[in-house]
Amino acid sequence: MQKHGAMLSALWILLLHVSPLGSMKLTLFKSPRASPEDGDIRLAGAKTHSQGRVEVYLHGEWGTVCHNGWDLPDAQVVCRQLHFTGAVSAVAGGTFGEGSGEIWLDQTKCVGTENSLSNCSYNGWGISDCTHKQDAGVICVAGTSENYVDHSLELSEDLGQLFDSEEGCDFLIHGQTYTGLKRYDGEMVNTTVCAHRMILSRFPGFNASTDVDEISINLTQTCRPHLPSLIRYVYTRRLEVTTTTAECFHQLASHFGMRRLMEDAGRLFTKLLPQDPSFLTQVSFYEYSVEAGDRVLQENCLQYMAWNFQKLSTSKAWSSVSAELLQALLSRSDLVVPGETFVLAALEDWVSQVNRTTSVEQQALLAHVRFPMIPAKELFEVRFTSALYSAHQTLYQEKLLKGFEAHSLPFGTLKNSSTFQRNDQDYLPRIYTGPPWSVTFNQSGETVQRQINNQYNHRGSYRGSYYNTPMPRTIQTQSTPVHISALFADKMVNWQLNLFKKRSDCSNRGVRCDSLPAARMRMSTSNFQYQGSIRYSNRLLLSCQGRYIFHIMDFKDTFAYVPTGENVTYPCTDEEHIYHFVVRPEYI
Structure with missing residues (x-):
């Protein structure tokens, strides 16, 4: 093994200077790559090469970087990655014009010592x-070190x-699994x-710097076969993650202290x-996520199931949902359902x-149903139709x-009651997609004719798809x-709804759209008397x-600008999106 010591030392020195998205730089002579790689950066929108967007x-x-949180340490990393000797300043959005395409990074926080912006x-x-009005820029020190090779x-x-x-x-790394149903059985x-x-x-987490020559780790039967791939990642910084391997790789990365892989695997879960x-x-x-204590992953899973609660409740997994998970879902106001x-x-x-x-678990769950x-x-019919009424009559x-x-009582009267609780969520609506609170447009801007039976029954007559066959009828x-x-x-109260797909759609309505597609939801009732x-x-x-909800946004100044590509919360490969405009009245 000693004969390989010099080779391994050299490899280790090189490995320390390589990041998953970065590149190794040696000051010899310039040999540019034929094409850019993921994580590469450039400056645009300026007359000199040392500054720009x-x-x-x-x-x-x-794509671009949003200027939220953009500061001098971020600029220092950008200038270093581009081989400038330093940074003069971090520039706010708009200085070097608006970019195009995706906005890849937002809320960037660099220490200032990183070798690549993607390491921040x-x-x-x-x-x-963000919009492209907020594209961040930098001004770097003009002197550069441009002689380098990249292998x-x-x-x-x-x-x-x-x-x-x-x-x-x-x-040696031993991954051990017991074949029995219980741990250490079989x-x-x-x-x-x-x-x-x-390396x-x-x-x-590997304890490889000590005098030991081997370690052992207990793994599940499903994760043990993926141990070699995880160790190979340490060498190559490349790993394919799928629905069947994501949990294992996240768990292994956590065990061995691979923070970067754990974070990236967590993002892949989404x-x-x-x-x-x-x-x-x-x-x-x-x-x-609950077992691992990963709150970010936990929230991502909860949010997806809340947005798609209607599908979840008719899925194969419905009976396997735990009481704890269901309670977490029922406590959320972003639950997307036809109605309460x-x-x-x-x-x-x-x-x-x-x-x-x-019985205690059932009552805890029923407490999260927002009867108001x-x-x-339908409230009147509950006591006659609910299967749980007799068991929990009180x-x-x-x-x-x-x-x-x-x-029957004004909200002001309810608030003055001695039993009223200020943070009572029972008076807050969820996201109700049933009539008359929702109107749905397809990709062509046609409204979708909703045919949902409002009659309540204990199995839930609302169950089914998010939309039916589009009708060639434009409702605005x-x-x-x-x-x-x-x-x-x-x-x-009357609402005017618009879906703008082209610039001409905006100009024909006499409005300015910052980006496309855009949706507008404007109250058209004059002298609205309930503003207070x-x-x-x-x-x-x-x-x-119609298969799943992949993004939800609110309206700012009556407009909602539809994100594309990586900017959406969950991926959707289809271009034929369905747009749901939802009215949500709240007491103040």
Whole structure:
């Protein structure tokens, strides 16, 4: 093994200077690459090469950086990556003009010592609500060090071959699995990987810098086969992650202290969530996130299931949803459902399928149903149709009374009651897509004719698709009651709805669109008399051909600018989006 010491030392020195998206630089002579690589940056929009708008390359496309949080340490990293000797200043958006394409980075926070902008902290690739008016720029010191060569891609390949050959390896990693149903039951199965101590020593979790020559780790049967791929990543910084391997790689990265891989794998979870219509993967990811204590992953899973609660409640995974997970979902105001009646029906259906729930658990779940948001007529029918009413009659009577009070008393009177709680979510709407609160447009701007039966039954008559067959009828106005409360049943407010796909759509309406596509939702009722007591937190929902909701945004100054590509919350490969305009009245 000693004969390879010099070679490994040299490789280790090189490895320390390579990042997953960065490149190794040697000051010899200039040899530019034929094409840019992911993570490369450039400056644009200025007359001199040492300043300009910062643009980042990813997935074959140049995009920009939002100036939120943009400061001198960020500029220092940019200038260093471009081989300038230093940074003069970080420049706010608009100075060097507006870019185009994706906005790849937002809320960038660099220490200032990083070798690549992609090594800094940021929201995640393409996660931004900025426009190109906010494109960040830099001014670098004009002097540069331009003589360099870049063979970093060859280094990754060479290190991968070194791992595969096991030549000179001096450290053993044993992945152990027991074949029994319980831990330590059955026969132990072992997968052994031979690696190089010096390469592993960068990650303390391997304990490769000590005098030991081997370590053992207990793995599940599903994760053990992926141990070699994880170790190979340490050499190459490349790893393919799928729905079946994401959880394992995240767990292994956490165990060995691979923070960067753990964070990237966590972000990949978000991209993988829509791939399983059975929701078994989403539920599994959530359970793992709770066990691992990963709050970011936990929220991503909860948000996706909340936005697609209607699909979840009719999926294969519905009966496997735990009481804890269901309670977390029912506590959210971003639950997308046809109406609150549907929430109660879905809960009853879940209880009927999951026989192991206790009475205490059922009451805890029922407490999250927002009875004041159930329409008065359907609220009246609950005691006759609900399958859980007889088992929890006292709780139902309390909740029904609260609901009827909300339909018969002004909110000001309710607030003055001694029993009123300031942060009571029962008076907050969720995102209701049933009539009359929602209008849906397809990609062509045609409205979708919704044919949903409002009649309540214990199985939930709202169940089904988000939309039916589009009708060739363009509707640009919608009338809704001022509020869900029966007090406003005959008091209507009118809305003007527009979906702008082309610049001409905007100009024909006499409006200016900052970007396209754009949606507008404007109250057209004049002299609205409830401004002091009711506000509207309207939402635009983007559905991937009706299969799942992949992005939700609010309207700012009546406009919502539809993101594209990596800027959406969850990926949607189809271009035929469905747009849901949702009215959400709230008491002030």
